[in-house]
Amino acid sequence: MRFKKPFPEIEFDHMRQSDLQIVADIERQSFSDPWSLSTLREAIGGKNPHSHFHVARLNQVPVAYVNYWLILDEAHIVNFAVSPAHRRKGLGKYLLAESLECIRDEGGRQVHLEVRRSNIPAQNLYCQLGFRLVHIRRRYYQDNDEDACVFHIGNLLEVDLEA
Template sequence: MLNRDFIIRKMTEQDIDEVTRIERESFTLPWSRDSYIGELKNSFASYLICDYEGDVAGYGGVWVVFEEAHITNVAVAPIYRKRGMGRALMEELEKIAKDKKAVRILLEVRPSNTPALNMYRSRGYLPTGIRTAYYSDNGEDAILMTKLLF
């Protein structure tokens, strides 16, 4: 899909080194290279890349199991933030979930991640629960957010 000056496409194994670089820049508990290789083989998972002029600028993933979808992660490299790439990735992940007949989509987010919270709220996600001490690096809770897809 074409969005402004970037393209959203499927993640390939050739993207994983750049994905893990962005992962380390974005999260205190980054996923490993092997985790992403495994995810590309997972029949429940779909992973996308935001490609800016041949560079991996961001990525996101979703699992769809029966009627429920779960955003596994979304991140944009710091130098590419605030250009609509995160929103575009979310939009495409939601389309995948709908195409696979999911009726709701959910995700976890740190209460301290204000930019992500604001973006999710603007896309129609509502807080539906708290996962106590979800993040093992500092014991921070996670806000569970849900959006209906019908």
């Protein structure tokens, strides 16, 4: 493990079928437009060879997850959340930093993601990990017509993930 764990019982791993139900619960608690159980299942099912799904487990129970697609040297973070009961403990930053390290090891150099304009907690976290706001997509989210902020890392090799 390369990054300091926010607490020792945390385990960083690939998502398994047995994590699905709890991850779906966190998903519903975290988003106004949550992914369904079947969408989550597809993301780990191997149909999409570019999809990578990681979890952080606390005492074997998933408490945070991230899903990204990696195509050649470009990664797109497509889903990321921490269980409401475990927020503000450094878990989100830890999991995303570990995942960025995996992306780097797998040859990824650019990383991008979309985040709601109102989602200041996530934007603060992304800035801490070297992402920069590069673009606004107007009315990107269909459930409430909210704008998306596009955040980008241009060269992962230049980011100090342990800062």
